[in-house]
Structures are given as structure tokens and as C-alpha cells.
Amino acid sequence: MIGLDVGSTTAKKVSIEDGEIKYQITGTHNWKDLVTGIDGNDIISTGYFRNLVPHRASVTEITAAIYGVRHYFPDADVIVDIGGQDTKVIDVKKNNFIINDKCSAGTGAFLEFVANYFKIELKELGSFHSRAKRIPAINNTCGVFALSEMISQLVAGYAQEEVIAGMHYAFARRISFMIPEAQNLVLIGGTVKNKGMLSALKDILQKEILAPDEPQIVNALGALKYYC
Amino acid sequence: MPVQKKIAITALVPPELIFACSCEPFDVNNVIPGSKKYPRNKLCAWTAIWQEMLSKREINIDSLIVVAGGDCHNALVDGQKVSMSGIPTHFFFYPFDGDPDYLESQLYKLSDFLGNIVSPEKPGQIRELKKLGRKIDKERADGKISSSDAFRIMISFSDLMGDLDKCREAISSVKKQKIDLHNRVALIGVPPIFHDFHDVAQSLGLAVIFDELPFEFISHSGTDIHEIACDYCDYTFARPLDFRIKFLQEELEKRKVEGVIHYTQFACHHMLEDDILRSKLDYPMLTIQGDLPGNTPEQIKLRLEAFREALERS
Numbered sequence: 001m002i003g004l005d006v007g008s009t010t011a012k013k014v015s016i017e018d019g020e021i022k023y024q025i026t027g028t029h030n031w032k033d034l035v036t037g038i039d040g041n042d043i044i045s046t047g048y049f050r051n052l053v054p055h056r057a058s059v060t061e062i063t064a065a066i067y068g069v070r071h072y073f074p075d076a077d078v079i080v081d082i083g084g085q086d087t088k089v090i091d092v093k094k095n096n097f098i099i100n101d102k103c104s105a106g107t108g109a110f111l112e113f114v115a116n117y118f119k120i121e122l123k124e125l126g127s128f129h130s131r132a133k134r135i136p137a138i139n140n141t142c143g144v145f146a147l148s149e150m151i152s153q154l155v156a157g158y159a160q161e162e163v164i165a166g167m168h169y170a171f172a173r174r175i176s177f178m179i180p181e182a183q184n185l186v187l188i189g190g191t192v193k194n195k196g197m198l199s200a201l202k203d204i205l206q207k208e209i210l211a212p213d214e215p216q217i218v219n220a221l222g223a224l225k226y227y228c
Numbered sequence: 229m230p231v232q233k234k235i236a237i238t239a240l241v242p243p244e245l246i247f248a249c250s251c252e253p254f255d256v257n258n259v260i261p262g263s264k265k266y267p268r269n270k271l272c273a274w275t276a277i278w279q280e281m282l283s284k285r286e287i288n289i290d291s292l293i294v295v296a297g298g299d300c301h302n303a304l305v306d307g308q309k310v311s312m313s314g315i316p317t318h319f320f321f322y323p324f325d326g327d328p329d330y331l332e333s334q335l336y337k338l339s340d341f342l343g344n345i346v347s348p349e350k351p352g353q354i355r356e357l358k359k360l361g362r363k364i365d366k367e368r369a370d371g372k373i374s375s376s377d378a379f380r381i382m383i384s385f386s387d388l389m390g391d392l393d394k395c396r397e398a399i400s401s402v403k404k405q406k407i408d409l410h411n412r413v414a415l416i417g418v419p420p421i422f423h424d425f426h427d428v429a430q431s432l433g434l435a436v437i438f439d440e441l442p443f444e445f446i447s448h449s450g451t452d453i454h455e456i457a458c459d460y461c462d463y464t465f466a467r468p469l470d471f472r473i474k475f476l477q478e479e480l481e482k483r484k485v486e487g488v489i490h491y492t493q494f495a496c497h498h499m500l501e502d503d504i505l506r507s508k509l510d511y512p513m514l515t516i517q518g519d520l521p522g523n524t525p526e527q528i529k530l531r532l533e534a535f536r537e538a539l540e541r542s
Binding site: 059063 | 533
């Protein structure tokens with residue numbers, strides 16, 4: 001049995017073999033590579049395309065996140081899942097959730113715009129951030145207008161890494177508006193690998209943030225755990 | 229027999245009085261969920277679409293009643309735009325404090341606008357029809373008819389389909405079914421702008437057993453202006469939030485709902501009520517927001533499915 005998370009940008013497969021979590025990640029368009037030779041009856045799917053891939057059972061990303069996070073952090077009370085096209089905040093204790101999928105400013109797509117603008121890899125944003133000496137204020141809550149503001153800050157003399165750090169803060173501020181009070185806040189999703197964003201969010205929320213070592217596979221694991 | 233005047237209404241206006249004045253009410257909102265219009269210059273799509281359709285004479289009416297006080301502020305402006313396009317328009321105000329004397333004076337003004345009461349027997353006939361409407365509501369809550377059938381009938385009570393006989397026939401044509409009532413939810417707020425919402429919710433395992441606004445449509449009546457004023461002054465959407473919340477608490481408890489879906493409309497002031505409703509209604513609550521009419525979007529379906537999973541976890 002595998003957990004398969006086919007999201008808007010990436011597809012993830014998780015299985016548990018001899019108690020050890022095994023996983024594979026690929027682009028969504030290559031999702032079929034993950035299930036070669038696997039019977040649909042052995043797949044528990046989740047993610048945006050959960051109902052379009054072969055599956056024995058499917059579960060929404062919200063429930064999958066709860067089960068997946070519980071594996072790493074049993075006491076998590078709020079989960080923030082920053083995906084490529086949306087951000088979900090799940091209040092586990094209150095059994096409540098909110099999703100932002102109307103505005104790109106608080107989703108992975110926003111940071112992708114930034115990386116594309118600077119012609120760097122998405123995964124490099126964190127190391128650029130760590131070199132910033134100053135952090136310009138970028139106030140726009142709209143992703144498109146924030147990009148215009150970013151260009152203004154470059155013209156005003158801020159260095160590339162400083163503007164990137166400013167964008168991380170703008171992004172984190174946007175996310176922070178969605179997050180309720182929490183004892184144990186857990187972040188998941190590919191964007192969490194970006195240490196710059198993580199440090200900006202910690203700074204804004206003024207609290208410790210927990211994140212699994214591989215935050216991208218949590219929902220695939222959760223789908224599996226939900227069913228098995 | 230003189231030709232009945234067709235009177236458009238933008239929200240609940242006592243249909244008893246419109247029929248009694250021998251006019252045919254037409255709730256303009258009923259055409260919106262099936263509309264494919266993309267209105268220019270919009271905040272809320274509900275009002276923007278009817279404004280555009282009325283101003284361009286795409287809906288044939290003789291005059292318009294705008295519920296300007298106690299319902300929707302966008303309607304106040306969009307109603308004036310229709311008025312400026314040349315359609316005779318009357319602005320109707322509910323009392324925020326529920327004063328029946330004030331509402332009675334409003335109803336007399338409305339009666340003057342409509343040409344005065346000539347069919348005084350109509351309100352009594354409507355009262356009988358509303359009893360059938362309440363039976364539909366109860367049967368839905370008991371799992372004997374589908375939520376989409378119940379919604380379709382109950383939402384029609386704002387204008388009674390413009391024809392009491394037609395409305396009676398529609399009620400009697402509702403088919404009895406055996407509906408699974410797992411995950412009993414209440415739908416509060418303005419009605420969803422998506423025409424298939426109730427069917428979608430049911431297909432995703434949610435049993436909508438209460439529709440707040442349509443329930444209001446079947447709840448009020450009266451056989452003359454005084455009685456109508458005394459009853460309609462408790463129309464909850466026009467009253468302060470604490471009044472509406474108390475009504476909701478009672479109805480939700482009576483129906484033993486397990487969760488609440490709060491539908492909100494993009495650019496609608498009712499969105500601001502969400503945090504208050506969440507704090508006062510002690511149920512798991514899902515807030516969804518719609519904008520343009522059509523099918524229920526995939527993003528909303530995800531939320532509904534996740535909400536069903538959440539109810540099953542609790």
C-alpha cells in the first residue's frame with residue numbers, strides 16, 4: 001500500500017517498509033512514474049488531483065495533513081500547509097480549517113515569481129536571505145504589486161539578497177494573518193524547505209515553529225496512515 | 229380582467245401585500261444562479277447582475293421594489309441605478325429595532341406604490357401555502373425529501389413563483405425519497421450563488437437540513453397590513469445580530485445539526501459577521517465564499533469534502 005499525493009506542482013509517493021518511511025517526489029506531470037507497477041487498489045490518494053488518479057480510497061489534503069503531522073508531532077495543534085497554489089491552516093484542536101486559494105501572495109507560487117525574476121532556483125532563496133544585511137519593507141499584500149514594489153527597492157539601492165529577504169517577510173506576514181494562537185505550530189509543504197521564509201515567519205510570530213525533515217511528503221504519509 | 233403588474237423585488241418583501249394589490253411579485257435573485265452574465269462594475273454579483281439585467285430590460289417588469297433598509301447596502305446603490313434607467317422604483321425599509329408601527333407605515337407606503345389592496349383574500353391563501361412550505365422544511369429535516377428539492381421550493385416563497393396555483397403545484401410535485409441524514413448541517417447566510425450547491429453537498433456526504441434565508445421566507449405571514457407588520461418585523465436578516473443569533477441557536481438545536489456552513493458572498497458586508505457567528509454558534513463551522521454564478525467550483529468542493537471528513541473525525 002502507498003500514499004500518493006498529487007498536488008498542483010509536485011507528486012509524492014510514500015510507503016512504509018519495515019517501519020521505515022520510503023518516498024519519492026517528482027513533478028505533477030510525471031505522477032505516473034510513481035505508480036508504475038502498482039495496482040490502483042494499493043493506492044490511497046490525496047492532493048488536488050486525488051480523484052483523478054487510480055486509488056482505493058481518497059482523502060482531502062486537510063485530513064491527510066492531520067494524520068501525517070501526527071506521525072512526527074503528536075501534540076501539534078495548528079498545521080500550516082504551504083502548497084504551490086494554496087495555503088491551508090488547520091486548527092487541529094478546534095477541528096477547523098481555512099484555505100487561501102484566491103490570492104497568490106501567500107502561496108508557493110509567490111516565491112516562484114520572485115525566484116523567476118532573479119533567474120535563480122527556488123531552493124536558492126533561503127541562502128540569499130541569510131546573506132541579507134538589511135530588510136526592506138515590502139508592504140503590498142498582492143503578489144503582483146509586491147513584485148513592482150520589489151523592483152522599486154532594487155532601484156532604491158537594496159541588494160538582491162536584501163530584497164529577497166524583504167519578500168520573505170511580506171510572504172510570512174501574509175501567512176501570519178491566517179494563523180491562530182497555537183502551542184505547537186507545525187509547517188509542512190515544499191515551501192517550508194526555504195529557511196529564509198521560515199526564519200521570517202518565526203520572527204513575525206515570535207514563536208518556535210516545528211517542521212518535519214521532509215515537509216513535502218507529510219500529506220502522502222498522512223493519506224496512508226489515514227487508511228491503514 | 230386587468231393585466232397584473234409584474235413587480236420585481238430584490239429581497240424579501242411581504243409577497244402577501246404584493247399579491248393583495250393584485251400584482252405579480254418576481255424575485256430577481258432567482259435568475260442569478262443560472263445566469264452566465266459577467267457584470268461590469270460589480271461588488272456583489274447578486275446585485276450587479278440584476279442591476280444590469282433590469283437596466284438593460286433583459287427582465288421584463290413594470291416596477292421594482294428595492295429592500296434598502298435591513299438587507300443589502302449594495303442593493304441600495306444598484307437599485308438607484310435601475311431607478312435612473314427609468315424603471316419606477318420604490319425603496320422599502322425594515323426597522324432595525326423591529327418596531328411594528330414603523331413597518332406598518334412602510335407597508336402602507338408600499339401599498340400606495342402598488343395601487344392599493346384589491347384582492348384582500350390573497351394573504352390568507354398565502355398563509356395556507358406557507359404551511360405547506362413548513363411541511364416541506366420538516367420533511368427535509370426528517371430525511372423524506374432531498375435538500376435540493378426543499379431548497380428549490382422554499383427559496384421560491386419570496387415571490388411564490390408569481391402565481392399561487394403554480395406554487396401549489398410545484399409543492400405537490402416534490403417526490404418523497406429516503407435521504408441519508410449523516411452529517412446534518414445547517415446552511416446560514418445568504419443563499420449560495422451556485423445553482424447546484426445542495427446536490428453537490430449531498431453528493432459529498434453532507435445533509436443540508438436547514439437553509440436560513442429560505443426558512444425565513446416560509447416563516448412570516450399575516451392576513452392584513454397590521455398582521456403582516458407584526459410578524460415581518462421579526463425578519464431576522466433585518467434585525468441586530470444578537471436577535472438573529474438567538475434565532476439560529478434555537479433552530480440549530482431543534483434540528484440537532486452537527487455542523488454549520490456559513491456561505492458568504494464576495495464583497496458582501498455579511499462576511500464581517502463570520503467571526504461573531506463562529507464565536508456564538510457552538511458548532512464546527514465552515515465558511516465558504518462565492519463570487520460569480522455557475523457550478524459549485526472545485527475549491528468549494530474541496531472545502532465541503534474536508535468539512536465532511538472533519539465532522540466524521542469529531
